[in-house]
Amino acid sequence: MIRDLCKSYGSDPAVKNLTLDVRRGEFLALLGPSGSGKTTLLMTIAGFDFPDSGAIEIGGKDVTWMAPNKRDLGMVFQRYTLFPHMSVLDNIAFPLRMRKVSRADREARARAALKTVRLEGYGDRKPSQLSGGQQQRIALARAIVYNPQVLLMDEPLSALDKTLREEMQVEIKQLQRQLGVTVVFVTHDQSEALTMADRIAVLNFGELQQVGSPKTLYEEPASAFVAGFIGETNFWPAQVTADVDAGREVEVELEGGERATVLATHTLQRNQSARIAIRPEHILIGAGRDKGGVTATIDDAIYAGSVTTLLLRTKGPMVRVRQASPATSGDMTPSGAISLTWEARHARAYPLS
Amino acid sequence: MSVRPGSFTLGGRQYSPAASLLLATPFLLMIVLAFLLPLAMLLRESMFVPSFTTANYEKVFDEPVYLRVMFRTLRISVLVTVITLLLAYPLAALMARARGLLLGLLLLAVLLPLWTSVLVRTYAWLVLLQRNGLLNDLLLGLGLIKAPMQLLRTEGAVVLAMSHVLLPFMVLPLYAALRAIPDDYVRAARMLGAGSLSVFRHVVLPLSLSGISAGCLMVFLMAMGFFVTPALIGGPQQMMLATLVQQQVTELLSWPFAGALVGVLLAFVLALVLLFNRVVRLDRFVGQA
Numbered sequence: 001m002i003r004d005l006c007k008s009y010g011s012d013p014a015v016k017n018l019t020l021d022v023r024r025g026e027f028l029a030l031l032g033p034s035g036s037g038k039t040t041l042l043m044t045i046a047g048f049d050f051p052d053s054g055a056i057e058i059g060g061k062d063v064t065w066m067a068p069n070k071r072d073l074g075m076v077f078q079r080y081t082l083f084p085h086m087s088v089l090d091n092i093a094f095p096l097r098m099r100k101v102s103r104a105d106r107e108a109r110a111r112a113a114l115k116t117v118r119l120e121g122y123g124d125r126k127p128s129q130l131s132g133g134q135q136q137r138i139a140l141a142r143a144i145v146y147n148p149q150v151l152l153m154d155e156p157l158s159a160l161d162k163t164l165r166e167e168m169q170v171e172i173k174q175l176q177r178q179l180g181v182t183v184v185f186v187t188h189d190q191s192e193a194l195t196m197a198d199r200i201a202v203l204n205f206g207e208l209q210q211v212g213s214p215k216t217l218y219e220e221p222a223s224a225f226v227a228g229f230i231g232e233t234n235f236w237p238a239q240v241t242a243d244v245d246a247g248r249e250v251e252v253e254l255e256g257g258e259r260a261t262v263l264a265t266h267t268l269q270r271n272q273s274a275r276i277a278i279r280p281e282h283i284l285i286g287a288g289r290d291k292g293g294v295t296a297t298i299d300d301a302i303y304a305g306s307v308t309t310l311l312l313r314t315k316g317p318m319v320r321v322r323q324a325s326p327a328t329s330g331d332m333t334p335s336g337a338i339s340l341t342w343e344a345r346h347a348r349a350y351p352l353s
Numbered sequence: 354m355s356v357r358p359g360s361f362t363l364g365g366r367q368y369s370p371a372a373s374l375l376l377a378t379p380f381l382l383m384i385v386l387a388f389l390l391p392l393a394m395l396l397r398e399s400m401f402v403p404s405f406t407t408a409n410y411e412k413v414f415d416e417p418v419y420l421r422v423m424f425r426t427l428r429i430s431v432l433v434t435v436i437t438l439l440l441a442y443p444l445a446a447l448m449a450r451a452r453g454l455l456l457g458l459l460l461l462a463v464l465l466p467l468w469t470s471v472l473v474r475t476y477a478w479l480v481l482l483q484r485n486g487l488l489n490d491l492l493l494g495l496g497l498i499k500a501p502m503q504l505l506r507t508e509g510a511v512v513l514a515m516s517h518v519l520l521p522f523m524v525l526p527l528y529a530a531l532r533a534i535p536d537d538y539v540r541a542a543r544m545l546g547a548g549s550l551s552v553f554r555h556v557v558l559p560l561s562l563s564g565i566s567a568g569c570l571m572v573f574l575m576a577m578g579f580f581v582t583p584a585l586i587g588g589p590q591q592m593m594l595a596t597l598v599q600q601q602v603t604e605l606l607s608w609p610f611a612g613a614l615v616g617v618l619l620a621f622v623l624a625l626v627l628l629f630n631r632v633v634r635l636d637r638f639v640g641q642a
Contacts (some may be wrong), residue, residue, distance in 0.1 A: 048540060068543040081541035085559045094555070098546035142545065152544075 007335050014040040015051070016206040027176050029193035032203035033229070038186045041203070042154055045184065047071050059149050070100070070152070074181075076141030076146060076156040080135045082127035088138050089114065089123035095146045100142045111140040116175065134162045141173065151176075153185045157192065190230045191192070192217070202226050209301050224350040227277040234283070234319045236276040238349065240268045249344045252276065256315025262347040273352040280309065280322040282346035286339045293339025312340070392615070397605075399612025409613035414596040419597070423617070429512055429583070430576035436516045437523040437572050438565065445527035446557075446566070464529075467521040478514040479505065496499070506588030514586045519575055524570040530564025531557070537641045570629060577622060594618055 015037040022028050030038040043049040045056060047068035055064045063071050074095075082091050089110050096106035114120055117137040127135055136156055143151055153172075157165045173196045176183050187193050193200045202209040202217065202225075210222040221227035228235065237255040244250035245266045251261050252274065262276050286293055293340040296312040296319065303325060312319045319340070362368070366560065368376070399409045413419050424600060448459045466474060481487045482504040489501040504510055542552045580595040587593070592600075601611040 008413045046544060047539075048543075067548075068540075069548055073544060075541070075544040077537050077541060079535065079537050081535075081537045083542075083556060083560075085443035085562075094542070094547075097555075098548075139541075207359060255452055292628070 007122050012094060015044070018054075018203075018206070018208050020208060020211065022203055023199075025182055026182050026198045027173065027185065028253055029197035030184060030186045030203060031188070031190060031193040031200050031229075033188055035205075036203040037206035038188075038203050039154065040206075042152055042186050043182065045150075046073060046075060052135060061083060069184060072149050073152055074146070074148035074150070075152040075154070076136065076139045076143050078155045078158055080127070080132065080139065080159070082138055082142070082277045084127055084206055086127075087123065088127065088130070089126050091127065091138060092123075094140045095142065097144060109145055110141075113145040114138075116144070116179075117141045132140075132160055133168060136160070136168065137171075140175070140220075144175075144181060148181075150182045150184060153183060155187055156185075158187075158189075165192075174194065189194050194230070200230075202229060204229075221277070221348070224275050224277060224353075225351050227350070229350065230282055232278045232320065232322075234280060234317070236278065236316055237320070237352075238262070238274050238276050240264075240270060240272045240274055240349070243270050244268050250349065254294065258315060260294060260342075260347065261344040262349045263345050264349050266349075266351050267352060268349065274349040275352055276347050276349050278319075278342055278347045280320045282320045282342050283319065283322070284341045285310075285321060286341055293341045295337050296340050297337055312338075314340070392619075395608070395612040396616050398608045398615055399610070402609060407595075409609045410616070413608060413613050413617055419614070422592055422594055422597050425508075425591070426577060429508065429515065429593060431581060432512050432571050433515045433519060433576045434523075434569050434573045436512065437520050438569060440516070441520060441523035441527050442565075442567065445524050445531050447530035448524075448528045463521050463524045466517075471518055471581050474518055475514060475585050478510070478517070478582075478586055480641040482510050505586060506591060508587070508591050511583050511587040511591050511593075514582050515576060515579060518582055519572045520581075522571045526567040526571065527561065527564040530567075534560045536598070566629070574622060574626075577618065 017116045018037075030041060031205060032038045035155040040049060041096050044051055047063070048067060051064065053305045055062055056074070057063065059073060075285045080090070083094070086094065089107070092110040092113050095107045096109060101109070107175065110125065111120070114123055117140055119134060119137055119141070122130065122134065122138075127138065130138065136159075139156070156172075157168050160168060169192060185193075185196060194217075197214060199211060199213055201211045204225050210226050212220075213252060217226060217230050224235070238252040238260075241253055241259075244267070246264055246267050248264055248267065249261055251259055253259055255275065260276075265308045268274060284348050294314060296314045298310055299318070302311070302313040306325060307322050308325045310323065312321055321340070400406065413423075444459070444463075448456060448463075451459055479486075483489075483504075484501045484505075486504070488504060490496075492498045493501065538556055538560070539552055542556045547555065578595050579593065580599065583591060583593040584596045584599070587596075598611045598614050599608045601614065
């Protein structure tokens with residue numbers, strides 16, 4: 001759907017040679033830090049910006065140079081964009097009016113859309129009389145009332161407070177499933193992307209880092225950037241001790257001098273510098289001198305209800321380990337030396353670029 | 354923070370009603386002494402000197418010559434308002450989208466005339482429009498006309514010069530209103546299937562209504578009482594109300610009749626503002642712009 005797309009502002013490339021296929025009916029999140037090109041990409045899909053090269057197809061039709069109002073897309077914006085001089089119902093009916101739908105028909109469809117977002121009875125109000133969450137739900141109703149081919153969302157929940165945001169995430173996800181509409185959702189919030197998306201496309205510096213399901217991205221990040229950006233990760237500098245092909249296990253010398261077995265994500269050479277990424281919940285703590293373990297001492301324990309995060313001092317970097325909180329208090333923070341182990345497949349070695 | 358009635362906050366500080374009144378005193382004094390008091394005296398002159406009489410007001414409505422001046426004033430003011438609106442809207446729309454140097458230049462082009470005396474700008478039109486002025490010379494040189502045209506002392510010239518002089522008062526409120534419309538509204542409307550024309554009709558125009566009404570009201574009211582330009586550009590046949598009042602006072606020393614003319618103008622303008630306020634609900638826009 002998006003092919004070889006390039007876009008630059010001045011000498012700064014905002015999107016580099018990006019190819020991405022959005023499947024019909026899926027919920028795709030464009031995830032990246034600010035400046036990663038995700039908004040540029042969305043604006044180009046929407047038709048408010050045009051690429052330097054490459055093409056965009058929607059439903060098999062080339063729309064690269066088509067005006068936004070001809071593309072048959074829906075969009076929910078970051079800021080509230082309900083027209084303040086129209087009632088809620090007129091707002092929802094606006095796209096139908098632009099499509100020359102008869103008055104009676106568009107009122108019926110607008111009322112149905114209002115019901116879909118569970119705000120029946122609010123039709124006669126002005127947008128300013130609604131809360132932020134209600135306004136975004138109306139904006140959503142307005143974007144789906146004409147059954148667009150693709151629904152674009154540009155961080156639509158970022159202005160809402162945390163509780164409401166989490167509620168709306170689930171609500172939008174359910175609505176998307178129920179309607180079967182294709183959604184492209186831009187966000188910089190990785191937990192939002194993990195919660196909502198069928199697939200996530202991670203962008204950084206205008207380049208596509210990885211596309212995959214939330215599970216794939218979390219458990220098998222393709223690059224150190226993805227590993228660090230999605231979820232929490234410990235990075236441990238290391239030296240590779242032998243030549244190894246991608247996907248094989250290899251022994252490395254960790255910073256601090258100890259050795260461990262890890263999984264090579266790329267083809268690595270002997271003595272190459274690498275970064276080992278291990279999720280906090282994948283590190284197991286054993287007593288004293290377990291065989292093959294890495295030694296550490298507990299610096300601090302942060303209790304957060306169901307889980308407890310331990311801050312560990314090793315011969316290398318500080319490491320965070322997450323465990324289920326013990327049923328009984330105490331014995332969580334032995335002062336002596338402990339040993340850390342992990343399954344090799346959970347410790348992923350990335351070449352140091 | 355709770356706000357007591359009659360108090361107001363400024364720069365995070367809350368002022369008591371007494372302090373508010375104190376701060377407004379110089380302004381209030383000036384309004385009362387330099388505006389309300391002379392106005393009241395003039396109106397009193399027109400009705401109660403030496404005893405109560407409506408003769409002066411009857412004269413305004415009985416004599417066709419005065420009625421003609423009134424209707425001419427109204428007609429010219431409406432024309433000027435419409436012309437400035439049509440000229441100012443596209444310019445204000447351009448300014449609202451412009452950034453940096455272009456915006457600076459446009460703002461300067463609008464404000465510079467405003468900083469120049471009305472008299473100077475009116476004389477500029479005199480130079481342009483007189484019998485052997487620039488415009489006639491140009492048309493003669495191009496062979497479009499055989500003899501110089503009578504441009505000065507025509508209603509067209511008065512309307513043209515007044516539209517020019519009053520244009521900034523239309524541009525500025527329109528610019529403020531258009532600038533306040535977030536780009537996202539226009540984008541949203543485009544996304545929802547609206548073409549450029551529909552975006553303008555359904556989104557930009559209604560949202561700039563506050564600026565349109567403010568600009569029209571300002572230009573219209575100023576035109577109704579405009580003195581310098583019509584007095585210099587127009588002749589006796591283009592006389593407007595302000596010139597008539599001046600004539601009554603300085604040439605005929607007829608204060609009572611001048612007072613009656615002012616009274617009628619004032620009543621008409623007040624009625625118009627009240628009606629306008631009812632229809633467009635000016636106060637609703639005050640907090641929005």
